């Protein structure tokens with residue numbers, strides 16, 4: 001089997017790309033295409049050519065696995081020149097997704113027919129690069145400069161109907177895209193090929209192009225590729241096609257080896273790798289046909305909506321009719337918003353609503369479910385009491401999941417008498433939108449129960465990360481560690497606004513104190529109170545300031561005051577808070593010294609990696625990429641840094657260790673460098689290549 005083949009049929013030449021799973025334009029595809037184009041050119045029986053793909057999709061892009069390595073000829077731009085230069089019309093027949101280099105192949109064809117559910121796009125910026133095979137030069141010639149920026153600088157995909165409207169598609173096939181493409185090819189056979197490169201760039205309003213650029217770059221703070229993509233598209237107005245192509249190629253080749261592109265490629269593959277847990281290899285998930293969710297509060301409603309949206313029947317149970325009624329309203333609101341935002345098509349919306357029910361009959365809902373997800377208040381005694389009720393009612397072989405962000409899944413499992421069925425599923429809020437779910441494997445969880453959590457997560461469109469039990473699992477445990485370090489730096493001499501500024505410049509959408517105000521300081525206060533009896537008094541955790549603010553009723557945005565004051569929705573530095581921080585420092589005998597932005601960033605980065613190293617060494621997760629995915633998907637970590645462990649490797653673990661020692665000196669007990677960090681730093685190792693073999 002060749003990755004691209006040529007055949008003559010019915011007076012037409014057919015070029016078929018066949019490189020499963022997504023027809024990526026690998027070297028084999030490019031070589032096959034070069035040969036096929038040669039045959040098409042020489043074939044007197046072919047008056048025109050259809051270029052199509054086998055399998056589930058049109059070409060989904062260049063082969064990302066080849067990036068960063070020398071490009072073996074023929075290159076994609078050379079292939080596209082050959083296609084565009086053919087003196088017979090070439091029609092692309094597009095099904096599935098034509099993305100990146102795949103869409104660029106289609107743009108070099110002389111016409112495009114899309115199946116009605118196909119979509120096209122230039123998602124390169126999501127990999128930290130720009131199109132490298134003419135996308136920035138051909139697309140604007142078809143759709144105009146502002147629309148091309150709106151696509152290539154954001155990575156947005158457009159569906160067939162929009163593609164037709166924009167002028168990218170010549171036709172949309174209702175039934176059979178190959179038949180329609182063949183018909184169009186025959187129609188065009190007698191005409192000279194319409195070469196995209198020769199089309200004039202439609203006149204455009206520079207203000208519209210500016211606005212499209214600002215919109216695209218605003219959404220991708222810290223990323224370098226979107227602005228470059230927009231600049232390349234703008235070039236089409238001022239230079240020749242050939243010059244534009246060579247500038248695009250040079251920019252592409254430079255970006256492909258950039259740190260941002262490496263980080264974003266890591267993120268792309270890590271997200272796909274994470275659900276393949278070595279120790280679960282070959283373990284079959286249990287059948288899941290029905291789900292029960294206990295509790296219709298914020299989390300229960302969100303989780304149940306995510307399940308129903310995937311077409312899985314879900315019954316939500318509440319304590320009484322009033323609570324069920326409130327839950328129904330909450331769920332209806334979520335469904336409506338998903339329909340309005342286009343996350344659910346009208347048909348999907350109707351199916352999801354039909355798959356969802358809320359009632360008060362605990363026995364009926366739990367007894368019928370293959371997976372029971374408990375989503376009640378985060379209190380271990382309440383959860384244990386509930387699991388004592390669930391265990392005898394749930395059918396044999398049902399998987400019993402607790403949605404918890406901190407609690408000990410083993411302690412909950414212990415009350416059920418069927419600990420092998422119990423797992424944790426830590427969803428993130430809003431649970432119908434956020435993609436991350438930590439799947440918690442208890443000490444006694446049967447592998448098939450864990451695999452069921454993973455499989456269910458995937459079915460409902462989530463990215464499941466399997467981790468073992470520890471306080472806060474991966475995400476909240478690391479969060480706890482670096483927030484404590486930040487709070488200590490705040491006492492030592494920092495300011496909320498200075499530290500937020502430093503971390504926003506690092507790439508977080510919001511700094512830690514702005515986030516605390518948004519989440520509500522009462523939540524952290526309550527948790528600190530519950531942990532107080534077990535807290536080591538000799539260990540600094542920087543929480544006193546937070547406690548005092550909460551005691552003053554400064555709960556954050558919801559009360560108009562927290563670490564900041566909120567004036568018309570804007571955060572404003574509050575001298576009262578500055579005075580409070582200074583007072584707390586005095587009480588603790590701390591002499592405040594200015595904390596510069598660099599220290600804030602280095603300390604945060606080092607503590608994240610340090611706690612991550614402990615998590616790895618303890619076997620909570622087997623690979624550093626698991627931690628990266630948790631942070632990218634659940635905690636707003638900048639994707640162009642690839643995740644906290646990838647970032648630590650980039651900086652170099654020797655430097656991270658030095659930074660950690662500095663943190664340790666500033667923050668005291670509890671912040672010692674982790675043994676694994678020391679070991680890897682001293683041996684010249686990296687997190688990326690370290691795997692816990694269990």
Ligand code: 3HC
Nearest residue numbers: 022024060061062063064065099100101123131132133272
């Ligand atoms: N290169 C190499 N491998 C790719 C790939 C690509 N472009 N796109 C997908 N794959 C692999 C995935 O890693 C995965 O491998 P695995 O099974 O070993 O994990 C497999 O194909 C299936 O992918 P998904 O699990 O993502 O399958 P989905 O059906 O969920 O999604 C998709 C399909 C929408 C095509 C999605 O894979 C995707 O978005 N791919 C990336 C598209 C992209 O970014 N293209 C641009 C590439 S850069 C480029 O073209 C540069 C050019 O301008 C020169």
